[in-house]
Amino acid sequence: MIRSIATCAALGLAVAGQAPAAFAAPFKLEGEPKVAMILFGPKNDGGWSQAMDEARQRTEKALGISIPVAENIQETATSIRPAAELFIKRGYNIIIGTAYAFSDTFKELSEKYPKVAFVNGSGTTTGPNLESFYGRTYETHYLCGMAAGAASKSGRIGFVAANPFGIVNWTINAYELGARQMNPAAVTTAVYTGAWKDPVKERAAAAALIGQGMDVIGQHVDTPTPQIVAQEKGILATGHHRDMREFAPAATQCSSVWYWDRYFVPTIRKIQAGTWEPRPYGAFLSIKEGGPDIVCCGPAVPKEAADRIMSERQALIDGKQIFAGPLKDRDGIERVVDGAIFGDAELWKMDWFVQGVVTQR
Incomplete structure (x- = not known):
């Protein structure tokens, strides 16, 4: 789907020439990490969404956790918000998004739920508890x-x-x-x-x-x-x-x-350890840094x-x-x-x- 990508992302802040300051302090997660993923497309689309889901499975094995997934979530706030909030109500405190058009809704959710960590693939928005990510x-x-x-x-x-x-x-x-x-x-x-x-x-x-x-x-x-x-x-x-x-x-x-687990695993570990500081421009990953x-x-x-x-x-x-x-x-x-x-x-x-x-x- 790289629609996300598509846009001038990562992120878009850099394109706009803005220069947000680093956030005040590392994000502090309450309790043990409970991770959930929201997919734009089906898990078996053969491309973007499947690559995300395969990384989810590898992350589960690496961390010894279970990561439930909601798939085929349309790129509209009326679809994204209920999917995310259902996970949050069930106690999930790390939400992984996978689409450019999730960006604005994830920003709103991150502000509404400041104790939940959000990351979004090919997104354009960031915040004290929100980081967008993409690869070079x-x-x-x-x-x-x-x-x-x-x-x-x-x-x-x-x-x-x-x-x-x-x-x-x-x-x-x-x-x-x-x-x-x-x-x-x-x-x-x-x-x-x-x-x-x-x-x-x-x-x-x-x-x-x-x-x-x-x-x-x-x-x-x-x-x-x-x-x-x-x-x-x-x-x-x-x-x-x-x-x-x-x-x-x-x-x-x-x-x-894509090997997104190379980003997910260390990021989740940082969130758990209380050392995660979302990058103001998002994570823009090279081969060396993990991702592509x-x-x-x-x-x-x-x-x-x-x-x-x-x-x-x-x-x-x-x-x-x-x-x-x-x-x-x-x-x-x-x-x-x-x-x-x-x-x-x-x-x-x-x-x-x-x-x-x-x-x-």
């Missing part, structure tokens, strides 16, 4: 772009994208930068569906790209449809949210995946290329920056000067494309 997916898609560049025979790569928001645009840009690490002539053509989850539009977009001669398809949408179409057409692909080999084992060469990572590589990626991808992954963990200068956009305008790094506020607002990216707008 441009890192993982840079690595999957390298896999795409190594696997492509033509250098013509397609990308099925949801909406032309900053978090999608940074994915496309990083993907192309990764592809060019392997093939300096690689071109990534992106098509926006205008929806986070629309298998019909995703199928049409993937088929159109393949019809134009693309031999690898990447994606930033919620369903595995582009992977499935790629396999049906006998070409290759890279996935988003989860390991897409589940749906297209022959096509999938790399997937950008990759599953790589498929058989179409040569071993030498796979080794190089994993070396780059380690470089990112060690501090390498993808959007570092000098960097020009496709119109030749310098976006990042030599020696500089593209800042987080600019990342959320990214509305330009690097050289080698083709879009319909």
Whole structure:
């Protein structure tokens, strides 16, 4: 669903240029932690919600607790509020949300229930007992772009994208930068569906790209449809949210995946210990910090290329920056000067494309 993500989030405060001060003191939980999760979609959607639910299950095992879940909760206050308050009335004091459009309602709930801790995936709001979180997916898609560049025979790569928001645009840009690490002539053509989850539009977009001669398809949408179409057409692909080999084992060469338990487990432990201080801009997690990572590589990626991808992954963990200068956009305008790094506020607002990216707008 990354609709959340979608928006300029994390969070949006950074985009707006505001600079909230750190909260006065760490949040103090009353009693032992009782955690519950509210999912935007079904637990088995194959994408965003399923990745959240799988992280919930891993968190249960890591902490030895039970985390009940409410699924298919629409992104409206009239749906979110009753689901959250039912958990709270039953004694749950840590509520995990999973959608951008939960943001305002979670903010209201956090103010109404100051003794309850709230965290929200891809949200935009924060508070003394509320933290939004998301991941630096441009890192993982840079690595999957390298896999795409190594696997492509033509250098013509397609990308099925949801909406032309900053978090999608940074994915496309990083993907192309990764592809060019392997093939300096690689071109990534992106098509926006205008929806986070629309298998019909995703199928049409993937088929159109393949019809134009693309031999690898990447994606930033919620369903595995582009992977499935790629396999049906006998070409290759890279996935988003989860390991897409589940749906297209022959096509999938790399997937950008979520490991949210790497965020949930230490956060819940901090809440329990009374040391949790929600970050004023929310948690924006790199591979090193937990959240996004990759599953790589498929058989179409040569071993030498796979080794190089994993070396780059380690470089990112060690501090390498993808959007570092000098960097020009496709119109030749310098976006990042030599020696500089593209800042987080600019990342959320990214509305330009690097050289080698083709879009319909």
